Amino acid sequence: MEKREIDEKIVISLQALMNNIKLYDKGHPAIQKSLSELLGLIKPKLEEDGELTITLRSWYLYINGMRIKIKTTNFLQLKNFMELLSEKDIGGIVINQNVKDEEVLLFLELLTKEDLHREDILKLLKENEVQSIHILPLVHSGEIIDPKKRVKQIYFETINLVKQISTTENITQKLFSKFTVGIYYLIDTLKASEGLLLGLTVVKNYDDYLYNHSVNVAILSLSIGVRIGLKSKELLKLGQSALLHDIGMTQIPKDLLVKEGILTSEEWKIVKTHPIIGAEMTMDLVGLNEETADVILAVLEHQKGYDGSGYPDFVNVKPLSLFSRIIQIADFYDAVTTPRIHNPVPMSPAEAMAHLIKNAGKLFDPILSKFFVNLLGIYPLGTLVFLNTGEWGLVIGQPQDRLNIHKPIVLLIKDSTGKDIPRRIVDLSKSDLEIREAESPWKFGIDPAEYFLE
Structure with a gap:
């Protein structure tokens, strides 16, 4: 069975199970049979991709970034499901690999209740300690029709999210969930409108450089991640790593960051502590476990070169983590092409690309460098x-x-x-x-x- 056919059957099975939930008690054989059929379709997808993402965009439905074709045989089921999501202000559903059968059933029960909307369902999922299902807010198609405007909105909203995460002392679960949803939207937009989103990486903002830079690095990193075939779960972690890679800079004295002249050796020592500070801040934010270790490591290692140069000095393991090597390339490119107070005329994008090609295998991972060159070309956007x-x-x-x-x-x-x-x-x-x-x-x-x- 082809992927598109499986995706279509997933939506039809979801609709069938919800119809049975409305008719029968939870223990009824019809519900158990429908649940079994649905899980039989989604579990292989969860094992392959790490998660299942169902996204409603305009009047199209996507599963893991792939649009479901509307046909005469599935029109009614797709229409009903999309209308249900729209009525409840839900723009997407993310189910991760650790989901339990009873959590799927609970979520669909909540989805069938007419008086519950997205915020209500989120609250009830949290009360029942369901952490493996996330709900994305709906972007109303009537608000933004032009794809360019939509992409720009996502870009600037993501900058604002990074700023909130980086400057808020006590991060609430709600804010972190919003941050995570923002990454999902970034990934989804990148898959649908890569050219438009890459075009916005030419935006360089003096006042919000740190946050602007972090979003540009995330877009470039995720673009590489998509090109090398990372699954959705890994893309999420790569997006978190990239957006947080410079969070330690928020603790560096601002006068050092805006200094016009060359930093003294003592000042440079202070700036070079930002990956360590960032790793500590990221650990406080996401916790330390098997799932978050890659994110923390990438924040710590992002200033290390492929050949082991760079800092922190105590990081001397080779090879560096995949996320670190990806982010290092994106970080370098965006940083050297951005005008700064101490360097108002930066490298041209073409010069930066030439430097990357010249140092592939030394400072930069040679294979990832090739993917990056193929992504942006030898004359990148904005040249x-x-x-x-x-x-x-x-x-x-x-x-x-x-x-x-x-x-x-x-x-x-x-x-x-x-x-x-x-x-x-x-x-x-x-x-x-x-x-x-x-x-x-x-x-x-x-x-x-x-x-x-x-």
Whole structure:
């Protein structure tokens, strides 16, 4: 049976079980049979992917990021299930690998009660100590229709969540659950709109650099994670690691972070403590157990190089954890391409990519580096390019044919004299125009975010 067919049967089985719950008592054979059929479908998926995610987006239903096709044979069941989720303000359901049979039954019982909505169900699940089922809030399709606006909303909401987590002294379970839901949305959006979300990593914010940077690193890290085939459960942990990787920086004196000149050796020693502080803060936040160890380790190791260089000095195990090696690449790329007080003209994205390629196998994991280059291209999003006509352009996309990786999609913004021109998009893989030079847009006073946020 194909994956899409299994996904379709899961929804139909859910609907059948809920119908039986409305008709019979919990111990009735019809309910037990329906429950057994449903579990027979979802348990192999849980074993394979680590979790089952059902997401309602607009009027489509997705299971683990794959859309269920609406057909005449399943239309009624899908329609009823989507309407039920919408009525209860539920945008998604996440069931993890440790779920118990009775927890599934309890959740579906609550879902069938007409007077209960998302907040009520969340409260009752918590009272019954059900931790293996999470409910995501619904994003009403009437509020945001344009996919670009939706992606931008998720991006900036995630920045706000990281800021809350990083600056709140006593983290409540509600806030941490909201943080976790934010990561699920980030993963879901990345799978559906990778190009749009990657485009927002050109956003560089002086005032909220730490939180902006953390979200950019998370998007880039998760993109690598998706490309190398990480399952949903591992993507969640990678997302947590990336968003929290610099949380220790919140405890470093601000005057060191905004200092215009070069740090003294003593000041640098203080800054270099942030991975240790961050690991301690992350441990307080997520606890220490088998499930969270990878997250804590990634926060501790993210400043270590593939060859063992970097800090903290006492971390000398090789190889570093997978999450650490992924985040190290994303962290480097976003940091060196971001203008800072002490470095107002950063590397161009193309320069950063060239540095990454040159040091693959030394500072950076060589295999993950290849995935990263294939993800962003040798002229990444936001690169300012000068064409053979003298025109200026910003890279806004990559060609479909990866053999043309040196011929990106470009938004032409200025003529050969540097004057603004009517903007037009050119796919260089289908044009005679060629790139003569690549620069940092900041060197010429151009903030690429102004073009990507339009």
